[in-house]
Amino acid sequence: MNVLNYTIPLILSFGPGLCYSQDLDSTGTSAPNYAAEVTASVGVSARQVAQNRSVSLAIKVTWQGDLGRFEIENVEVPVLTNLEVVENASSNWVGEKQGTKVAVKTYEFILQPKALGMAYVDAAIIEYRDTITDKKHHLVTNRLEVEVTPPIIERDYKRYILWTSAILFVFALAIAAVFGIKRKRARAAERLKLAESAGPVEDKYLADLSKNVDPEGSEKVEAFSALAKLWRRYLAEKFGLDTGGMATQEISSALLLHGLEQKTVDASNEILDACDVAKFSGGQIEQSRLDRAYALTEEILQEYRRRDLVENETGT
Amino acid sequence: MATVDIEAINKRIAKESEFVEKITGEVAKVIVGQKYMIERLLIGLLTNGHVLLEGVPGLAKTLAVNTLSSTIQTRFQRIQFTPDLLPADLLGTLIYDQRKGEFSTKKGPIFSNLVLADEINRSPAKVQSALLEAMMERQVTIGENTFPLDDPFLVLATQNPIEQEGTYPLPEAQVDRFMLKLSVGYPNKEEELEIMRRMASEKKPTVQPVVSPDEIISARSLVSEVYIDEKVERYIIDIVFATRNPKEYGLEELQDLIAFGASPRASINLHQAAKAHAFLRRRGYVTPEDIRSIGMDVLRHRVIVTYEAEAEELTSEDVVRKVLNKIEVP
Numbered sequence: 324m325n326v327l328n329y330t331i332p333l334i335l336s337f338g339p340g341l342c343y344s345q346d347l348d349s350t351g352t353s354a355p356n357y358a359a360e361v362t363a364s365v366g367v368s369a370r371q372v373a374q375n376r377s378v379s380l381a382i383k384v385t386w387q388g389d390l391g392r393f394e395i396e397n398v399e400v401p402v403l404t405n406l407e408v409v410e411n412a413s414s415n416w417v418g419e420k421q422g423t424k425v426a427v428k429t430y431e432f433i434l435q436p437k438a439l440g441m442a443y444v445d446a447a448i449i450e451y452r453d454t455i456t457d458k459k460h461h462l463v464t465n466r467l468e469v470e471v472t473p474p475i476i477e478r479d480y481k482r483y484i485l486w487t488s489a490i491l492f493v494f495a496l497a498i499a500a501v502f503g504i505k506r507k508r509a510r511a512a513e514r515l516k517l518a519e520s521a522g523p524v525e526d527k528y529l530a531d532l533s534k535n536v537d538p539e540g541s542e543k544v545e546a547f548s549a550l551a552k553l554w555r556r557y558l559a560e561k562f563g564l565d566t567g568g569m570a571t572q573e574i575s576s577a578l579l580l581h582g583l584e585q586k587t588v589d590a591s592n593e594i595l596d597a598c599d600v601a602k603f604s605g606g607q608i609e610q611s612r613l614d615r616a617y618a619l620t621e622e623i624l625q626e627y628r629r630r631d632l633v634e635n636e637t638g639t
Numbered sequence: 640m641a642t643v644d645i646e647a648i649n650k651r652i653a654k655e656s657e658f659v660e661k662i663t664g665e666v667a668k669v670i671v672g673q674k675y676m677i678e679r680l681l682i683g684l685l686t687n688g689h690v691l692l693e694g695v696p697g698l699a700k701t702l703a704v705n706t707l708s709s710t711i712q713t714r715f716q717r718i719q720f721t722p723d724l725l726p727a728d729l730l731g732t733l734i735y736d737q738r739k740g741e742f743s744t745k746k747g748p749i750f751s752n753l754v755l756a757d758e759i760n761r762s763p764a765k766v767q768s769a770l771l772e773a774m775m776e777r778q779v780t781i782g783e784n785t786f787p788l789d790d791p792f793l794v795l796a797t798q799n800p801i802e803q804e805g806t807y808p809l810p811e812a813q814v815d816r817f818m819l820k821l822s823v824g825y826p827n828k829e830e831e832l833e834i835m836r837r838m839a840s841e842k843k844p845t846v847q848p849v850v851s852p853d854e855i856i857s858a859r860s861l862v863s864e865v866y867i868d869e870k871v872e873r874y875i876i877d878i879v880f881a882t883r884n885p886k887e888y889g890l891e892e893l894q895d896l897i898a899f900g901a902s903p904r905a906s907i908n909l910h911q912a913a914k915a916h917a918f919l920r921r922r923g924y925v926t927p928e929d930i931r932s933i934g935m936d937v938l939r940h941r942v943i944v945t946y947e948a949e950a951e952e953l954t955s956e957d958v959v960r961k962v963l964n965k966i967e968v969p
Contacts, residue, residue, distance in 0.1 A: 565964075567967045567968065568963070568964040568965060568967060568968060569968065570926070570927050570928035570932075570968055571926070571928055572928055573931070599926045599928075600924075602870065602969070603867075603868045603871055603924050603925065603926050603927075603969075604645040604866060604868070604924040605645060605866060605924070
């Protein structure tokens with residue numbers, strides 16, 4: 324009831340200018356004793372109203388004294404042009420204004436415009452009776468006009484929400500599809516890459532060995548350091564050992580626990596031991612040990628490469 | 640590039656470490672298993688570092704030290720630490736000679752080459768302090784006279800970790816003076832079977848002295864010549880620093896668990912003990928394996944854990960183990 328929310332303020336503000344009170348008794352005689360005591364005002368909530376909206380008409384009868392001081396016998400619905408009453412209500416209010424008791428009776432009508440153009444609320448006649456003198460009087464209100472404007476286009480929110488949801492859904496679907504396609508392509512590329520590099524892991528280490536370890540070079544310590552690093556990395560990748568924090572003997576023990584044959588473990592130990600000697604004894608090591616460590620590394624890598632290839636072929 | 644001749648050191652080690660075989664052979668006549676403990680005792684002997692042995696009763700801690708001392712032609716004293724022991728009982732005192740009318744010095748049992756301080760945590764702090772001071776200073780003052788202790792002078796102390804009632808736990812600062820703290824464990828099934836059989840036999844094995852103090856001192860000199868590469872030295876430093884600033888070494892989880900990291904004495908001892916370990920392996924150079932092997936014994940009593948660690952039932956051994964496993968081997 325939005326209209327009602329601003330009806331009373333509008334009446335209060337527009338009331339005095341919009342209507343007048345006429346003191347006439349029911350017989351047509353005036354009632355001078357009470358003329359100043361009973362007033363009527365009339366107001367509408369808006370001077371313009373859309374055809375598909377309503378406007379509120381309020382008739383307010385005010386007097387000084389108790390509510391029972393006057394009795395409102397009849398409030399005629401004013402003659403309406405291009406408007407029709409859809410709802411009505413009335414209320415009483417008794418209070419004090421500047422130390423004087425005041426009674427107010429309000430009659431409210433919700434009016435619905437019928438067609439575009441001007442609409443009119445003709446004078447309303449309020450008949451009341453003085454309960455002391457038992458005399459009847461009546462008041463006549465002003466004529467009011469309201470402009471009926473073209474109807475406001477109603478938004479179909481349900482449809483709006485439905486459409487918005489549908490658009491968002493389609494949009495999300497499109498994004499998901501784009502990402503899905505991208506992911507699928509990335510996976511395909513990854514699979515392709517894996518398929519391309521599906522060769523034994525030893526290939527990489529054999530290539531590293533020939534590239535980074537020079538058994539004939541003059542820098543033996545560097546050569547053995549590179550060999551030790553390569554061998555430790557290989558064992559870590561191939562057998563999942565954390566070789567970074569292990570000493571030579573610990574690596575050998577871990578390889579045995581891993582189930583490697585003693586021969587391979589011994590060879591691995593020999594490689595790492597030779598590297599340890601070169602690295603930690605100030606580089607004092609015979610060329611033959613480097614040659615042998617290099618050869619052992621190559622031999623084991625080749626052996627495991629061959630095994631991997633056989634396994635891949637047989638699918639085991 | 641090193642200027643030392645590793646080959647020459649290797650040859651000297653091969654020659655001068657022969658006594659190690661003899662000692663272990665003699666000790667093995669009495670002690671079954673416990674190779675770890677015997678090896679660490681020898682490391683203490685070779686580096687002039689005192690050893691604290693911790694283990695439950697009946698693990699042959701005292702017997703091992705007794706037997707080791709019997710294999711060396713040295714003076715050996717066993718001191719049973721008790722609550723009523725006084726510093727004078729350990730160090731010696733001045734005795735008044737009525738005939739001469741003067742005070743004479745009566746030296747205590749600490750004036751020996753090998754001293755077994757049995758159940759060191761059963762004596763009050765004043766006795767412990769007297770011993771630990773002598774361990775550091777290698778001299779004892781009685782009255783107005785200061786007497787140097789013999790060389791070799793090695794204190795092997797034992798303590799029982801389970802009986803804490805009526806004991807005086809060694810303060811951290813004093814524990815730090817022991818080069819190694821050994822955690823002596825139970826023998827395995829085969830070893831225990833052998834122990835049982837030997838004890839059942841009426842014929843008790845006897846141990847002969849097989850090495851002289853001079854040989855020990857000479858071996859010590861050779862141990863100090865064992866080559867240690869800078870890479871290995873930096874590895875030691877990394878391990879010790881990781882106990883102080885674990886976060887810097889990717890051990891964030893230990894940051895709140897360590898109250899105090901290892902002292903510089905840990906670095907020094909780890910350096911020396913690793914050399915001795917290499918010597919026992921007949922190697923003229925130290926490898927990271929030596930560090931990892933001896934690291935726990937050097938560090939376990941030097942890393943102090945927080946209450947949070949204790950609440951999580953984490954010991955200093957757990958912390959040291961994590962550090963040793965995390966620091967990358969060179």
